Amino acid sequence: GNSVTQMEGPVTLSEEAFLTINCTYTATGYPSLFWYVQYPGEGLQLLLKATKADDKGSNKGFEATYRKETTSFHLEKGSVQVSDSAVYFCALSDRETSYGKLTFGQGTILTVHP
């Protein structure tokens, strides 16, 4: 079956530090990959996506590249801000085997200090 594994958190950084949150996946088909962000007490917001190998998704300074050879989709940001403090979820949607359903990682809590 499909699965997503995220690096264990929580992650604590100082403002302007470089961020990497690792995400690897297992899928039997050809998945699309997503990063979602959840601020305290809110629903999830789509941060970025990639639909095929070597695609790079980007938004608000965050980037992730779909690496089929390493089955990874690591999230990066060059300079984090306090406002980036949130929970980040990696997810996949496998059109071939699980029509529209999302499989989520367990989430990584990011805290950014001034």
Place this chain on the structure above:
Amino acid sequence: DGGITQSPKYLFRKEGQNVTLSCEQNLNHDAMYWYRQDPGQGLRLIYYSQIVNDFQKGDIAEGYSVSREKKESFPLTVTSAQKNPTAFYLCASSTTSSPSYEQYFGPGTRLTVT
């Protein structure tokens, strides 16, 4: 503005009572989903529906029921058979024509059962 609304934001019930959570979308999406989120965990799929008058069980459907009588609405009933109903419930929707099937989420309902 297009989006997904969930009401109420907070809901309190006594053990043994059924409770219905509302989810409405005006994005003209065919597919809708219900997830449960527990502290420190990822999201788990309860039910999903790809078309009006049709729905399928997700990974943790026991103790829950849904209906899909209108495209815009996908209410979730938490029955007294659900052993641990206290959780954060998230509704989502997606188009079925996009190749990536990204889902858009509502703000969530926090249910507390005592």
